[in-house]
Amino acid sequence: MTPEEQRRKNRNTALGLLVVVIAIMVWFVWRVGTSGG
Amino acid sequence: MSSTTATAGHAPSHGHDDHHHGRPTGWRRWLFATNHKDIGTMYLIFSFCMLLEGGVLALLLRTELFSPGLQFFQPELFNQFTTMHGLIMIFGAIMPAFVGFANWMIPLQIGASDMAFARMNNFSFWLLPIGGILFTASFFVPGGANAAGWTMYAPLSLQMGPGMDFTIFAVHILGASSIMGAINIVVTILNMRAPGMTLMKMPLFCWTWLITAYLLIAIMPVLAAAVTMLLTDRHFGTSFFNAAAGGDPVLYQHVFWFFGHPEVYVMILPAFGIVSAVVPAFSRKPLFGYASMVYATAAIAILSFLVWAHHMFATGMPITGQLYFMYATMLISIPTGVKVFNWVATMWRGSMTFETPMLFAVGFIFVFTIGGFTGLMLAVAPLDIAMHDTYYVIAHFHYVMVAGSLFGMYAGAYYWLPKWTGRMYDERLGKWHFWMSMISFNITFFPMHFLGLAGMPRRYADYAAQFTDFNQVATIGAFVFGFSQLIFLYLTLKAFAGRGEPAPAKPWEGAEGLEWTVPSPAPFHTFETPPVVK
Numbered sequence: 001m002t003p004e005e006q007r008r009k010n011r012n013t014a015l016g017l018l019v020v021v022i023a024i025m026v027w028f029v030w031r032v033g034t035s036g037g
Numbered sequence: 038m039s040s041t042t043a044t045a046g047h048a049p050s051h052g053h054d055d056h057h058h059g060r061p062t063g064w065r066r067w068l069f070a071t072n073h074k075d076i077g078t079m080y081l082i083f084s085f086c087m088l089l090e091g092g093v094l095a096l097l098l099r100t101e102l103f104s105p106g107l108q109f110f111q112p113e114l115f116n117q118f119t120t121m122h123g124l125i126m127i128f129g130a131i132m133p134a135f136v137g138f139a140n141w142m143i144p145l146q147i148g149a150s151d152m153a154f155a156r157m158n159n160f161s162f163w164l165l166p167i168g169g170i171l172f173t174a175s176f177f178v179p180g181g182a183n184a185a186g187w188t189m190y191a192p193l194s195l196q197m198g199p200g201m202d203f204t205i206f207a208v209h210i211l212g213a214s215s216i217m218g219a220i221n222i223v224v225t226i227l228n229m230r231a232p233g234m235t236l237m238k239m240p241l242f243c244w245t246w247l248i249t250a251y252l253l254i255a256i257m258p259v260l261a262a263a264v265t266m267l268l269t270d271r272h273f274g275t276s277f278f279n280a281a282a283g284g285d286p287v288l289y290q291h292v293f294w295f296f297g298h299p300e301v302y303v304m305i306l307p308a309f310g311i312v313s314a315v316v317p318a319f320s321r322k323p324l325f326g327y328a329s330m331v332y333a334t335a336a337i338a339i340l341s342f343l344v345w346a347h348h349m350f351a352t353g354m355p356i357t358g359q360l361y362f363m364y365a366t367m368l369i370s371i372p373t374g375v376k377v378f379n380w381v382a383t384m385w386r387g388s389m390t391f392e393t394p395m396l397f398a399v400g401f402i403f404v405f406t407i408g409g410f411t412g413l414m415l416a417v418a419p420l421d422i423a424m425h426d427t428y429y430v431i432a433h434f435h436y437v438m439v440a441g442s443l444f445g446m447y448a449g450a451y452y453w454l455p456k457w458t459g460r461m462y463d464e465r466l467g468k469w470h471f472w473m474s475m476i477s478f479n480i481t482f483f484p485m486h487f488l489g490l491a492g493m494p495r496r497y498a499d500y501a502a503q504f505t506d507f508n509q510v511a512t513i514g515a516f517v518f519g520f521s522q523l524i525f526l527y528l529t530l531k532a533f534a535g536r537g538e539p540a541p542a543k544p545w546e547g548a549e550g551l552e553w554t555v556p557s558p559a560p561f562h563t564f565e566t567p568p569v570v571k
Binding site: 006009011013016017019020021022024025026028029033035037 | 153154216218220221223224227228229254257258259261262263265266277285286292353
């Protein structure tokens with residue numbers, strides 16, 4: 001694997017994880033907003 | 038774990054790599070650090086400073102509690118101390134310390150040249166002092182620091198002064214740092230392992246951190262969402278948790294503990310990884326049941342998401358809910374028991390020696406197991422309703438967090454200090470540190486079980502006179518424990534100053550892993566050519 005391929009692979013993995021983080025955060029605010037407050 | 042013999046790449050003779058890329062000097066080396074070892078060192082130094090700050094707050098609490106009545110602090114200030122002690126220890130000391138270990142050791146253990154995102158690593162670290170300053174500065178704003186407890190339950194947290202906003206902002210910042218650190222660790226472990234280093238050959242410390250990082254990615258956004266909702270309730274007219282406007286304060290507790298319970302495992306799983314490295318090294322045997330250790334760690338992590346409401350038995354809950362959360366919580370003792378069994382089985386008929394890392398590891402197993410058993414008792418709903426918010430809970434989680442996380446960290450620090458500094462520590466003083474800590478820890482926290490069972494509530498500056506004796510014992514123990522930690526400070530400062538016996542590449546006869554194939558101290562750059570693991 002070339003350094004460029006390695007960087008791309010790392011970046012894609014990180015972006016995937018970042019999407020998970022944002023999705024969890026948004027879902028919790030939405031869910032709390034609709035069930036309690 | 039299989040053999041991790043490096044056949045290529047970085048052999049000890051490659052120490053000349055040390056200055057390949059013009060290692061930066063002076064303050065730039067630290068401010069602009071992208072090297073995983075430098076950043077790991079900064080994490081460890083920062084977390085130790087926060088440990089001292091949190092420790093001073095603890096000693097102030099114990100000073101007030103030496104005798105009944107109010108001696109030194111008004112209850113409002115006392116509650117600020119309890120709250121900030123918890124927040125500083127969790128977010129400032131334990132979590133960053135384990136990230137420091139991860140930064141130092143994960144690339145060395147998997148044969149990577151550095152972390153996947155070196156600049157993000159720098160940013161993750163430098164967010165920490167900002168969070169630490171916010172925590173500390175909040176004592177000096179009108180109304181003082183957050184006094185709602187580290188859990189920041191509504192409605193109390195909705196009613197406090199600007200100190201609460203400081204806490205919310207600090208938690209946001211430290212949470213962002215944790216998320217970035219966790220993403221960095223996952224990507225490093227998944228994508229940058231040396232050829233031949235399959236997942237099931239990784240040292241258990243890497244495994245526990247991989248699982249911990251996934252936990253962090255799942256739970257830190259929940260905490261961020263919870264405190265953001267607190268913030269908008271406080272200042273922007275929403276009422277997520279404000280009952281007066283139709284919100285639900287108990288819902289805050291659900292959201293918080295959905296973060297809070299896995300958070301406990303964030304603070305203990307890396308310690309499991311360290312102990313799983315130290316015990317085999319000083320037993321001179323491979324770890325017993327490597328695969329079962331990995332699966333047990335994963336099982337603990339998964340179960341940790343399913344038990345949050347055992348922190349809320351006292352809020353009122355349907356009986357079926359109580360039964361579910363009680364039994365689900367008890368289930369966690371099974372994978373945890375697997376781990377304790379495996380550590381003991383590793384030691385069984387081993388050629389054991391008791392250098393300081395091993396003392397702390399064995400001490401960890403002993404006292405952490407006590408904390409596990411008291412946790413099991415608290416999981417029993419009818420018992421928990423009696424013991425909820427008493428000193429029994431304080432005793433329980435300090436057995437897990439101090440004798441668990443902190444002793445695990447000390448085991449790791451003594452184990453890898455020769456690799457970090459190139460110097461051996463003073464074994465005699467290390468043993469003094471262990472025995473003083475172990476004895477004074479138990480003097481401090483064991484009586485708290487009795488105080489709790491007798492009904493002494495937590496988070497009060499005053500208490501009924503019948504609790505005096507045990508409180509005085511606890512306070513004396515706390516001061517001895519606090520001052521014992523200065524031995525560790527002295528030993529590490531001495532090693533980092535380059536004093537003491539020079540350490541060989543592999544100072545521990547039974548140690549295994551790629552980190553011992555590089556010289557001590559580990560050169561600035563390691564594994565630029567990946568080793569091949571057989």
